[in-house]
Amino acid sequence: MFDLVQVDSEWRIRSDELLELINQIRKAEGLNELKNDRFNAKIRDELEGEFLEAHKMRVQADGKAANFRKEKEVYSLTGNQALRMGMRETKRIRAKVVERIQQLRLEVSQLKLIQQCGQMADRALELANDGKLKDAANLIVLAERQYKPISSQAGVNLNSCKPSKRKIKSTGKYIGSLLQINLFPE
Numbered sequence: 001m002f003d004l005v006q007v008d009s010e011w012r013i014r015s016d017e018l019l020e021l022i023n024q025i026r027k028a029e030g031l032n033e034l035k036n037d038r039f040n041a042k043i044r045d046e047l048e049g050e051f052l053e054a055h056k057m058r059v060q061a062d063g064k065a066a067n068f069r070k071e072k073e074v075y076s077l078t079g080n081q082a083l084r085m086g087m088r089e090t091k092r093i094r095a096k097v098v099e100r101i102q103q104l105r106l107e108v109s110q111l112k113l114i115q116q117c118g119q120m121a122d123r124a125l126e127l128a129n130d131g132k133l134k135d136a137a138n139l140i141v142l143a144e145r146q147y148k149p150i151s152s153q154a155g156v157n158l159n160s161c162k163p164s165k166r167k168i169k170s171t172g173k174y175i176g177s178l179l180q181i182n183l184f185p186e
Contacts, residue, residue, distance in 0.1 A: 011078075011079045011105060012076050012077060012078055012079070013079075013082050013104075014074050014075070014076060014077070015039065015074050015076075015077055015085075016036065016057070016072070016074050018077060018082050018085060018086075019034060019036060019039045021097065021100055021101075022034065022039075022085075022086070022089060022093070022097055025093050025097055025100070026089075026093055029093060029096075031090070031092075031093070036072050036073075040073055040075070042085065043075055043077070043081075043085060046085060046088055047081055047084070047085075050081070053075065053076040054074070054075050054076075055073075055074055055076075056071045056072070057071065057072055057073075057074050058070070079101075079105060082101055083098060083101055086098050086101055113146075117143050120139055120140075120142070120143040121140070121143065123139060124136040124137075124139040124140050124143070127139065
């Protein structure tokens with residue numbers, strides 16, 4: 001649905017995805033949805049003088065045959081630019097847009113931490129297979145200290161945000177199941 005991309009320490013979102021998020025909230029509030037062209041005009045107005053990374057996307061035209069495609073302009077927005085665009089909305093919409101953007105930002109950072117934990121678990125497995133059980137155990141203890149506080153909440157956030165075939169109930173149990181051990185015993 002929404003694809004926030006983290007580049008170094010900054011995250012980015014495409015303008016069409018931000019527009020989809022804003023339109024979901026506008027629709028829930030009983031307001032008309034914004035069209036892509038009008039939203040892009042607001043982006044150019046708000047972010048005038050700033051570098052805007054734009055590209056064209058081919059999309060299926062609404063209500064047309066599957067082979068009828070049109071181009072639409074899409075911008076890659078930084079997190080701050082996305083927040084500024086959210087602030088252009090009405091009072092009723094603004095708080096919800098900013099809250100959802102902040103939630104997505106948190107989910108991206110939590111996903112990154114979960115991936116790092118998975119990499120540590122992979123390394124621990126390699127060490128264990130090489131007979132370095134003490135080093136593997138130390139790495140698992142380090143992973144627990146760093147990631148246990150956020151692991152269960154991150155799993156809940158990720159499950160509620162992205163549909164998946166396999167739900168992550170507890171990151172520790174999920175990673176531990178890959179290692180066939182209880183990674184974070186209670």
